[in-house]
Amino acid sequence: MRSIQVLKGNVVYAQKRTELTCVENGYIVTKNGVIEGVFKVLPGEYRGVRVEDYGDKLIIPSFCDMHLHAPQFAMLGMGMDLELIEWLNKYTFKTEARFADTAYARRVYRMFADALIKKGTTRVAVYSSVHRESTHVLMEELERAGVTGYVGKVNMDRNCSDDTRETTEESLLETRRFLEECKGRYKHLTPILTPRFTPSCSNELMAGLGKLQREYGVRVQSHLSENRQEVEWVKALHPDSEYYYETYEKYGLWIENTIMAHCVYSGERERAAMKEAGVVVAHCPDSNMNIASGFAPVRRMLEEGLNVVLGTDIAGGALLSMRDSATSAVRTSKIRWLLSDKKEDFLTVAEAFYLATSAGQAYFGAGPGFQAGDALHALVLDDSRLPETRPLTLEERLERLMYFSSDDTIAARYSEGELR
Amino acid sequence: MRSIQVLKGNVVYAQKRTELTCVENGYIVTKNGVIEGVFKVLPGEYRGVRVEDYGDKLIIPSFCDMHLHAPQFAMLGMGMDLELIEWLNKYTFKTEARFADTAYARRVYRMFADALIKKGTTRVAVYSSVHRESTHVLMEELERAGVTGYVGKVNMDRNCSDDTRETTEESLLETRRFLEECKGRYKHLTPILTPRFTPSCSNELMAGLGKLQREYGVRVQSHLSENRQEVEWVKALHPDSEYYYETYEKYGLWIENTIMAHCVYSGERERAAMKEAGVVVAHCPDSNMNIASGFAPVRRMLEEGLNVVLGTDIAGGALLSMRDSATSAVRTSKIRWLLSDKKEDFLTVAEAFYLATSAGQAYFGAGPGFQAGDALHALVLDDSRLPETRPLTLEERLERLMYFSSDDTIAARYSEGELR
Numbered sequence: 001m002r003s004i005q006v007l008k009g010n011v012v013y014a015q016k017r018t019e020l021t022c023v024e025n026g027y028i029v030t031k032n033g034v035i036e037g038v039f040k041v042l043p044g045e046y047r048g049v050r051v052e053d054y055g056d057k058l059i060i061p062s063f064c065d066m067h068l069h070a071p072q073f074a075m076l077g078m079g080m081d082l083e084l085i086e087w088l089n090k091y092t093f094k095t096e097a098r099f100a101d102t103a104y105a106r107r108v109y110r111m112f113a114d115a116l117i118k119k120g121t122t123r124v125a126v127y128s129s130v131h132r133e134s135t136h137v138l139m140e141e142l143e144r145a146g147v148t149g150y151v152g153k154v155n156m157d158r159n160c161s162d163d164t165r166e167t168t169e170e171s172l173l174e175t176r177r178f179l180e181e182c183k184g185r186y187k188h189l190t191p192i193l194t195p196r197f198t199p200s201c202s203n204e205l206m207a208g209l210g211k212l213q214r215e216y217g218v219r220v221q222s223h224l225s226e227n228r229q230e231v232e233w234v235k236a237l238h239p240d241s242e243y244y245y246e247t248y249e250k251y252g253l254w255i256e257n258t259i260m261a262h263c264v265y266s267g268e269r270e271r272a273a274m275k276e277a278g279v280v281v282a283h284c285p286d287s288n289m290n291i292a293s294g295f296a297p298v299r300r301m302l303e304e305g306l307n308v309v310l311g312t313d314i315a316g317g318a319l320l321s322m323r324d325s326a327t328s329a330v331r332t333s334k335i336r337w338l339l340s341d342k343k344e345d346f347l348t349v350a351e352a353f354y355l356a357t358s359a360g361q362a363y364f365g366a367g368p369g370f371q372a373g374d375a376l377h378a379l380v381l382d383d384s385r386l387p388e389t390r391p392l393t394l395e396e397r398l399e400r401l402m403y404f405s406s407d408d409t410i411a412a413r414y415s416e417g418e419l420r
Numbered sequence: 421m422r423s424i425q426v427l428k429g430n431v432v433y434a435q436k437r438t439e440l441t442c443v444e445n446g447y448i449v450t451k452n453g454v455i456e457g458v459f460k461v462l463p464g465e466y467r468g469v470r471v472e473d474y475g476d477k478l479i480i481p482s483f484c485d486m487h488l489h490a491p492q493f494a495m496l497g498m499g500m501d502l503e504l505i506e507w508l509n510k511y512t513f514k515t516e517a518r519f520a521d522t523a524y525a526r527r528v529y530r531m532f533a534d535a536l537i538k539k540g541t542t543r544v545a546v547y548s549s550v551h552r553e554s555t556h557v558l559m560e561e562l563e564r565a566g567v568t569g570y571v572g573k574v575n576m577d578r579n580c581s582d583d584t585r586e587t588t589e590e591s592l593l594e595t596r597r598f599l600e601e602c603k604g605r606y607k608h609l610t611p612i613l614t615p616r617f618t619p620s621c622s623n624e625l626m627a628g629l630g631k632l633q634r635e636y637g638v639r640v641q642s643h644l645s646e647n648r649q650e651v652e653w654v655k656a657l658h659p660d661s662e663y664y665y666e667t668y669e670k671y672g673l674w675i676e677n678t679i680m681a682h683c684v685y686s687g688e689r690e691r692a693a694m695k696e697a698g699v700v701v702a703h704c705p706d707s708n709m710n711i712a713s714g715f716a717p718v719r720r721m722l723e724e725g726l727n728v729v730l731g732t733d734i735a736g737g738a739l740l741s742m743r744d745s746a747t748s749a750v751r752t753s754k755i756r757w758l759l760s761d762k763k764e765d766f767l768t769v770a771e772a773f774y775l776a777t778s779a780g781q782a783y784f785g786a787g788p789g790f791q792a793g794d795a796l797h798a799l800v801l802d803d804s805r806l807p808e809t810r811p812l813t814l815e816e817r818l819e820r821l822m823y824f825s826s827d828d829t830i831a832a833r834y835s836e837g838e839l840r
Binding site: 073074075076077078080081094095098104107108111112286289290292294295318327330331332334335337338339346348349386387388389390392396399400401402403404406407 | 524715750752754755820821
């Protein structure tokens with residue numbers, strides 16, 4: 001029975017987008033870090049096992065940050081008076097160039113990984129820089145801290161700064177080498193192909209990455225239709241492609257589980273292509289506001305049955321906490337609600353919570369909430385030091401804890417079944 | 421010389437809306453808590469005085485929160501799926517009713533006052549509830565914590581819940597009593613007349629408050645043109661008034677230094693009336709997003725020469741930190757920039773910093789930044805534990821510290837010259 005772990009508390013999770021499940025004074029039982037079940041009453045077979053009693057606290061799934069740039073953690077909150085392309089040139093490439101230095105990478109990525117765990121994010125789909133070695137540094141630091149997920153070495157062979165540009169050959173060789181080196185090296189981290197975005201990848205590079213994808217069966221992440229200027233630029237670069245997404249599709253990178261960040265300007269046809277291919281949309285509300293990209297049609301995407309997840313997009317986004325990302329998604333959805341004359345419903349807090357937890361979990365093959373058979377990824381939330389109020393329902397307490405996102409409201413973090 | 425205090429650090433403040441002043445390794449000298457001057461080199465007369473050396477840290481003016489509701493601190497982050505009127509009825513009035521109990525008020529207001537100081541807010545224009553006694557509790561707690569400014573007992577005699585509604589007579593009598601009791605009672609807190617908003621105040625109440633204003637010479641704060649539904653409601657209640665602001669004007673409450681929160685739907689005529697009367701606009705960006713009110717025309721107001729300040733509007737706003745309020749103002753201004761086809765410039769971070777500090781200070785009779793003759797209100801900001809980056813200018817460091825708003829980036833707080 002040593003491998004059995006029992007957590008007690010108010011278990012709250014999103015079974016569906018529109019359905020919050022609350023088990024008051026419930027139990028989560030795990031065996032070797034894998035969930036056995038959530039119970040209202042502890043089954044007899046677990047009697048005698050020590051219970052980790054979190055009292056009146058909430059136990060929720062930990063968060064999945066499905067789009068962010070690790071090196072940009074060093075420039076969080078900078079250049080916020082610029083739009084995408086200018087911001088990339090004036091800040092981003094300069095920052096990322098420094099990650100050629102693995103010692104520098106070690107220092108920044110250590111802080112970054114610790115900050116993620118502190119804020120309750122245990123699963124990510126994250127970009128590194130173009131540097132293969134520093135990408136391993138990032139993965140080592142994530143694994144040490146207990147952050148799991150997908151990590152991509154970025155590919156760029158054009159339209160970036162001289163000190164971040166790779167040759168096409170180099171980019172492909174380094175990526176292949178990266179994929180090889182990852183084999184068996186990390187327990188809970190997987191490489192993912194990461195062409196930065198169409199403007200920074202030549203057709204030859206894209207074609208080569210498509211080949212690598214087929215050879216290694218790896219997943220893909222990139223950016224799509226974030227900013228009007230960018231969309232126009234892509235059109236100019238690919239006059240044969242009517243839609244932005246086709247610039248990925250024609251090289252075999254528009255496939256099941258490809259994560260496309262932003263999709264602010266993805267129209268009906270592009271969205272239909274996502275659904276057809278099983279492409280996942282990473283909605284990054286704070287980034288869309290900060291670098292003034294626009295207002296993503298999230299409600300429509302959800303109604304169309306697209307797979308939408310949330311990302312902080314550090315450092316286009318300036319909020320590392322996924323709770324802030326979720327409430328930002330609510331806030332920005334209200335812009336579309338107002339602009340649509342209240343026809344396009346805004347996201348509820350419960351829906352945003354679903355997107356930040358269960359929707360992201362699905363990308364890692366896990367069921368919604370706490371499903372038997374899945375590794376335990378959980379947070380224990382403590383609202384005992386928040387201002388005194390009337391007795392609240394668990395739904396209300398969760399809502400409040402989503403907005404009151406200070407780190408000290410997280411009492412414990414579990415990743416892959418381990419207390420972190 | 422005992423009354424002389426010298427602070428050393430990188431002094432940064434907003435002299436004008438469009439002009440940041442940086443004094444690297446500068447000195448702020450105060451005498452009995454009042455600023456003598458900011459110096460690049462410490463003048464000879466202060467030699468021998470002990471210098472409080474903050475090293476490479478930034479010293480900036482502390483923040484002014486010019487619109488917030490103290491009792492709603494107890495419901496921060498709740499009911500965020502509702503619009504203004506529904507939110508008032510389902511959450512706000514119920515919460516405020518509890519402040520009839522001064523012991524409850526003491527517990528909540530103690531946390532509230534401490535939280536303000538922790539987040540670097542030392543000056544406020546704040547609403548209490550309708551309860552006179554609890555308003556004194558609020559003032560006692562603010563004074564204890566070192567928060568200065570204007571505090572209003574709310575007036576409401578219609579269109580609210582039974583347990584928060586006053587009779588007209590009671591409302592006026594209690595307000596008069598409150599004004600009398602405040603005489604000589606508080607060192608740095610001043611009462612302010614606070615008719616909640618036109619829908620909750622009868623004409624008789626408004627007229628009575630206008631009389632009290634003239635009798636006591638007190639300032640006024642209220643709400644204006646926050647939400648479309650509210651604007652329509654006011655029109656129905658005052659068929660003789662073409663504009664919302666006239667419902668205050670006709671009772672003598674639209675006067676110099678009246679603070680009007682929101683003004684999202686204030687058109688040209690209403691804005692011109694503000695300028696003419698010397699009315700101050702308290703822009704509350706996070707609140708406008710959360711309860712989906714709309715997008716205030718802040719750039720236009722500034723261009724028209726209106727006096728705009730910032731407020732968190734707790735708990736329509738869910739962010740108590742004025743740094744978050746300032747960056748929210750930047751974020752929401754980008755909505756108008758996008759919607760205006762990039763014609764209406766968004767706010768820069770420096771401008772938002774100006775609004776959160778110098779613009780607010782003016783309401784308290786202080787000059788911009790650190791002016792000789794003004795009481796010292798300052799924060800010492802520490803970015804030494806933020807991610808390592810290239811050497812930054814002081815402007816960049818300030819921008820970053822506005823976005824990286826965690827409490828632990830504030831190393832010290834001064835209010836009225838005292839370390840808090």
